[in-house]
Amino acid sequence: MRKGGIALALIGLVVMAMASGCIGGESEKEKVKVAVLFDVGGRGDLSFNDMAYLGAERAKEELGVEVEYMTPKSSEDMVPLLKQLAESKEYDLLVLIGFLWTTPLDQVADQYPDQKFVLIDSTTGKTRENELDILFREQEAAALIGVIASGMAYELGGDTIGAVAGMDIPPLWKFHIGYLFGAKYFEMKTGKPVKMIWQYTGTFGDTQVGYNTGMQLLQQNVKVIYGLAGLTHVGMFDAVIDWNEQGKGQAFAVGQDASQEWYAPKYIPISGSKRVDTAVYDAIKMVVDGNWKGGIMTLGLKENGVGYWDLDGVRQFAEFAKEAGKLKDMTPDDVVNIVKEQREKYIKPEVWEIVKELETKIKNGEIVFKTPQSHDEYEQIINELQKGNLNAALEKGSVS
Amino acid sequence: MLSVDRESILEVLMSLIIAFAVGTVVLVVLGYDPIRVYSILFKYGYGNTDYLLKKSTPLLLTGLAFSVPAIAGVFNIGGESQLYVGAITALLVAHYTGSAIPAVIIGTAAGALLGLTIAALRVYRNINEVITAIMLNWTFFYFIAYLVSAKYANPKVPHESVPVPPGARIGGIFFIAVLTALTYYYVLHFTEIGYKMRVSGVSPQSARYAGFSPEKMVLTSMLLGGAAAGLGGALLVLGATYTIDTTLSAIYGIGFTGIGIGLLGRNNPVGIIFSSLFMSGLIIGGQWVELKTGAPPELADTLIGVIVIALAVPYAYRLLMKKVGQRGSAA
Known part of the structure; x- marks a missing residue:
């Protein structure tokens, strides 16, 4: 056994030597x-x-x-x-x-x-x-989604939107401010009151927690749930699917970052984008x-860094999903067609009008959102927004 | 069975040839130039010594965590969680005391304690060590994920744990690992307890007949194995990563890879020094194969898998046959 150790040591050395003998060179530099x-x-x-x-x-x-x-x-x-x-x-x-x-x-x-x-x-x-x-x-995308979600909630016969959020950390604060701003903006423009329920789950990686939180929101009559919790909100998608398919009511989910419509195109008509x-x-x-x-x-919106996914984006990710073997019983074309149909049915032209108007204001730099620097500032902005003071969320400009 | 010198060289050489031949076939079938892929794999895998030694350190120690119990006849699949507890306790001790030595000692002890727990459940309650270890792996995975993200998050970098303070960071971790391996080699082959462990592993009946308890050797070997993995976790955190991220990507998988490294090193501590270096080089080089050839990372993983299987299988097969043979003769 002792000899064996030495023998093995020798073999190891030979392997190392072989390895270092293979050093060669390859480099040229013209293109970036x-x-x-x-x-x-x-x-x-x-x-x-x-x-x-x-x-x-x-x-x-x-x-x-x-x-x-x-x-x-x-x-x-x-x-x-x-x-x-x-x-x-x-x-x-x-x-x-x-x-x-x-x-x-x-x-x-x-x-x-x-x-x-x-x-x-x-x-x-x-x-x-x-x-x-x-x-x-992120606020800019979330604001547009807030308007769209509010519009869809009314089409689904309710007045409440919600969100399943990950941890109570600065990027999520930005989403919260934007989303609530969007809901209140819709309220201001249409005169239809919108309630918003925001739920932190404390995790980005637990689908079961996402499912339970999603169910809780649905039981509180939330009609549209925005997923802002990574893998956790995929569990929320499942809750929304079950809710619809078990006939408990009609509700939608909204994805974020990548286009997630492919996961259940019938119930996820739109996703916010973060354009990596x-x-x-x-x-x-x-x-x-x-x-x-x-x-x-x-x-932001102006640089096409955030926003919502158009149908080309939806198709792209449906194709990725297909490649990864996650798109079951559907082709990317089916996904796009279903999404198109659902969007036409549940996002009315007057809602798109409000979205476009807000989008233009943001893109022009007419309004700029605040980015809270502390948890206190964040809470304060949310409180003001709840009272209907939309300008509390703005760094620059005002809306009326 | 202990005369392994010439045969084992031959066996390893044959395995190497077969491994690279099969790898070449795989590469050609998938449409890659095997010479180019191999030269990138080796050039980059073994070209950066500092990186190679750091990467090898925890793998060497989880290799020992598998092999020392294996010699005494226990299958320790819990190197994974034994490394986790070593890493987290070392991190926390370093965080509170600001010095490395207590962190290393307590990290090692934590790993040893966990190893001992698994062994105790087997010896005193007859609970299969594999099942206990697999369950503990996941228990500790989530427990540490919880600690890192909820209790000890770095306020400045929320996706990371509190960092190891600069005063507690150490270098030369590979040499500590090598020293451990040499110590284990000495213990196994030149001390009474090592002899007893080996005898218990080969034949528990003989051990009992000779008047010592193989159960005690199960406990001892798991204590030593767990200590190695715990030390691996401590050195990883104190000498390489300085923090644990909330996805646990820095510590996940090292224990499992250690099993392959133990088998590759023929359950011999000195062999494991080399097998850990060999494997680490392949893992490092695999990343560069993706960069330089555009092959998906799975290609390098496949190649590594083929090489490891070809190298480890003959030995694993013989171990298994021996076990089966033993059962047969005992019955």
Whole structure:
């Protein structure tokens, strides 16, 4: 056994030697070259990572850049990979998808001032010339969804909308403010009162909690539920499906981030969007056009960074779902047709009019939403909104 | 059965050849250039020493966590949760005391205690250790996810636990792991308790006949195995990640990979040093294969799977046959 250990040691050495003997070189530099580094788990999530892929592929086609992709095995791998990629000096831009990269980037960015990094949907909280953090103005999408949800609730014979939210954290505060603003805006424009029930679940990963919370809301006569809790709200989708199919009443769900209509096109007529693809594309374009600037950038309606998914988007994600084997008994065409029909039936032209009007105001910069800096400020804004004081949610401009 | 020198070299070499041959076929069938894929896999996998050693450390220790009990005849699939408890207790101790040494000690002890619990349930209550361990893996997974996201979240970075304070961060973790492996090798092969463990593993009846209790050896081996995994978790947090993220991506899966590493190292602590390096290189290199060839990450995983199976199967098969043979002769 002792000899065996030595023998094994020798074999190990041989393997190591073989490995290090394989070192070769390959590098050329003309085109802009970009590496997209996914979140742990990588593609196939039908959300963030797939959207990042879409954006990068679009940049490849339209801007003629070279794109390579990498999926880290765990958060442990992120720092060494970032260092090695930066040291290779092979890539003009490293695109980091998702919040897990925040701390690794913060540890590495200062050591490589010549390497450009872009972090999507998170921020290190520091300003560096070689680092761009792209965030989204979630309030703007949520406001439009608030109007649409209120309109649908009335079509379904009710006056209450709701939301299943993840944790009580700053990005969700923004959604809350926007959504409630939208509901109150609808109320103001139509004179029809709207009630809104907002429910934090404390988790982004528990479908069972999502299901139970969804059921609770439905029992309180909520007609449209906005899903803002990642995997948790997929459980809420199931609750809405069961509610309809068991004949307990009619209700809809609304998705968020990626287009989630494909999950149940009959009951999920629309989703809010968070366009990770746009963020990735824009960052690459900045490098290609030579107008890179480090710091924090926010994307809203105007930049097509947030909004709601149109039918092309719905089709795209239905195709992804089909590829991933998650689209059962339907083709992407079926999904699009059902969604189109449901939207025509339940989102009336007068509601679209209000949506368009609000959208224009936001895009023009006529109104700008507040981003609360503390939990107290957030609560205060919500209280004012509940009283019907819409302008409390606005940083700039006013509505009447 | 203990004379494994020339045979085992031959066996490993044969397995390597078969592994790469099968891998080549897979690559060609899927339309990738095998030479290019292999050269990327090895060049990047073993090119960054610092990364390689850090990645190997917890895997080496969970390898030991599997193999030491295996030598004494226990199947420890709980390296996963033993590593979790090591990681979380080390993190919290470092957080409160600001120093590394108590964190390492308590992390190791936590892993050992969990290992011992599983063994005690088997020895005193006759509960199958595999079932206990699998259930505990998930229990601790969710318990730690809860602790990290609800009780010890970093207020500045809400998706992470409180960080290990700078004063408690350590380097050279791989050498601590190697030292542990060498110590275990010594204990197994040059001490009385090691001899008893090995005898109990080969034949519990002989152990009893020789006048010592194989049950005690089950407890001892699980204590040692759990301690290794706990140490792995502690070193991972103190020397590599400095935090645990709320998705637990930094600590998940290391215990399971450790099983493959233990088998690959022929349940020999010295062999495990090398098998952990070998595996870590493949895992690291796999990420670069995706980057450089555009192949989906599953390709590298498949390749690694093929290699590990080809290398580990002959040994696992012999272990199994031996067990079956034993049952036969006992009956």
